[in-house]
Amino acid sequence: MKTVLSIAGTDPTGGAGIQTDLKTFEAFGVYGMAVITVVCAQNTTGVFGMQPVSAELVGKQIDCVFDDIFPDAVKVGMLYDAEIIHTVAERLKAYHAKNIVLDPVMMSSSGTALLHHDAAKVLQEELFPLCTLVTPNLHEAAAVCSHNITNREDMEQAACEIVGKTGGAVLVKGGHLADCADDLLFDGTEMHWLPAPRIDNPNTHGTGCTLSSAIACGLAQGMSLIGSVKRAKRYLTACIDFKLALGHGSGPLQHRIANWENRHA
Ligand SMILES: Nc1ncnc2c1ncn2[C@@H]1O[C@H](COP(=O)(O)OP(=O)(O)O)[C@@H](O)[C@H]1O
Ligand SMILES: Cc1ncc(COP(=O)(O)OP(=O)(O)O)c(N)n1
Numbered sequence: 001m002k003t004v005l006s007i008a009g010t011d012p013t014g015g016a017g018i019q020t021d022l023k024t025f026e027a028f029g030v031y032g033m034a035v036i037t038v039v040c041a042q043n044t045t046g047v048f049g050m051q052p053v054s055a056e057l058v059g060k061q062i063d064c065v066f067d068d069i070f071p072d073a074v075k076v077g078m079l080y081d082a083e084i085i086h087t088v089a090e091r092l093k094a095y096h097a098k099n100i101v102l103d104p105v106m107m108s109s110s111g112t113a114l115l116h117h118d119a120a121k122v123l124q125e126e127l128f129p130l131c132t133l134v135t136p137n138l139h140e141a142a143a144v145c146s147h148n149i150t151n152r153e154d155m156e157q158a159a160c161e162i163v164g165k166t167g168g169a170v171l172v173k174g175g176h177l178a179d180c181a182d183d184l185l186f187d188g189t190e191m192h193w194l195p196a197p198r199i200d201n202p203n204t205h206g207t208g209c210t211l212s213s214a215i216a217c218g219l220a221q222g223m224s225l226i227g228s229v230k231r232a233k234r235y236l237t238a239c240i241d242f243k244l245a246l247g248h249g250s251g252p253l254q255h256r257i258a259n260w261e262n263r264h265a
Pocket of ligand 2: 008009010011016017018040042077078105107108109110204205206207208209210
């Protein structure tokens, strides 16, 4: 049995964070584990409160996992502050964790900051270099590169800049592009565009969490990086296209989809 660990925050309505990560792990048939970094009071309409877990307890949770069931891949999501980032980076390094996929969560779609303003630098300096893949959306990539990213040309430039800083691979997600949902994978050698039509669906809460978790599953299962990303994108597109309608805001995704493997992204 392949095992995947998510280190992330929570969403009691199940749309984002740990809850959606575990649903994704289940859909891919891997054994899912979870270390909680911050408890969030959030739903489809917004974020109403956050209580970080102490960095010490985050570290102990990670020890409990790695000392007992060593994960084949790790997905890292919301980390909240510099102290938690530092602890997570220190532990992942000490355990020689493999196949680390980082979704550098900074802001909710409703506009709430999910990362302290002084922590983005620590994230880049301490965690990015440990990762197999970093998956910023356009806003997160812009924060890392310090310039706006609004089109495919900007995305290619940002991908080069981010790989130049980290040495690992980057997936710049195009979910916030105006007319399509094309993502760009750059591994330092080749650029791979993953084209996808923009699906007319306001319910896209947790798309970034789902995508990064699905990629981690592929890596855990021994797939190549490009193979894992393409399969994850196909799965995510099917989840969005199901058009589940729950809640009063930007709703969550459906995770149990029949025959999604046979669909084009
Ligand atoms: N309306 C949509 N139609 C199709 N794919 C989408 C749509 N919205 C987002 N995606 C895809 O969901 C994934 C997450 O994208 P994005 O929204 O950019 O990240 P985040 O959730 O981190 O803000 C990407 O693969 C993106 O292309
Ligand atoms: C606990 C937690 N983690 C991450 C997010 C953000 O989710 P993401 O899939 O990156 O994007 P949106 O749902 O904001 O479009 C979150 N809200 N909570």
